[in-house]
Amino acid sequence: MSTAGKWAENPALNPRIQAALRRVPLSVEEVLALNAAVLQRSTGLSRADVETLRAAARSGPAPKPALLLSDVPALASGCSVVDRLLRGGLPVGGVTELFGPSAVGKTQLALQICLSVQYPRQHGGLQSGAVYVSTEDRFPSRRLQQLISEQPSLRQDVPLSLIHELHLSDGVYVExxxxxxxxxxxLLKRVSLLLSRGLVRLLVVDSVAALFRSEFEACDWLQRHRQLLAVSSELQRISRQFGAAVLCINQAVDLVNQQQDQGPGPAPSSFGPALGLAWSNQLTARLMLCREAGLLTHGDQSSAPRSLRVTFAPHLPDQSEGGVTAAGVWREGLRGEEPNDQRAASSERATSSLSEQGT
Structure with a gap:
């Protein structure tokens, strides 16, 4: 940050705090905005040192007004219908969670956004790459190559010459x-190095819940809670320090057997996101992807319909429309039907129904 260098040279701060600020640059705004636990984790300082740091921040010049998420650029998903729901796409400088049942299309959408981030800003991208951290399954490289080959079909707003110039496969780093x-x-080393060199502006973690569900027993709740805060604070640091978009894929759990609060926003009656309230409090936005009844067709392809809903996103001015319905997973990626197409399909179904009643 612009003020981090001046902080490190401030003689009023002891050398230990100065060294921490050189290692993890923090602005006055960030020191005052972040809670003590996050500051301790990101800087490695004690609680007393963090309080000293905050006191120095409060006694210094008045910080600039915080930049609202609605004022920063968003990262487009590659689907205009989804982007309208998200008011442009994923927030840059925040952590977005995408949760839903298994095999609903979460990884498909994440791969799609890994390609979208590489486009110029006028086409919804950030002109940078993506790092994809896989924690459970093998990285779906074949599916990624298929999405790349089908980009001209999905991204008809982008000139074909530009798509070929980008070499999209070179912009996805897999860990x-x-x-x-x-x-x-x-996160601390390799991902931060890629971000600091400007090679990536998107971090995807697939999935964030897998390691916590496999490594801890019920009696280890305190250790699990500490590790969860460590991971979430690191994701927050990455998003804020490097101005990156962070997308975390989360697993779904059965709400009948889930006794803890799932956090802000409504949740479906049958399932909700894993990891509970401690994780929910670290999020900038929460998206839910689920499968709906019926069947969609697109040329020679067919797909079960999906719906994408915003269940929590304070930076969005209005969430009354409820979500994207009739989105399918096709060869070119996850894509929703335009409202006109949906109305036309509904009209056709109504006409067919009236014809059957007349006969």
């Missing part, structure tokens, strides 16, 4: 993390 220490090391 694997088999356990929590590996995940934290990856």
């Amino acid at each position: 694997h993390a088999a356990d929590l220490p590996s995940l934290l090391s990856c």
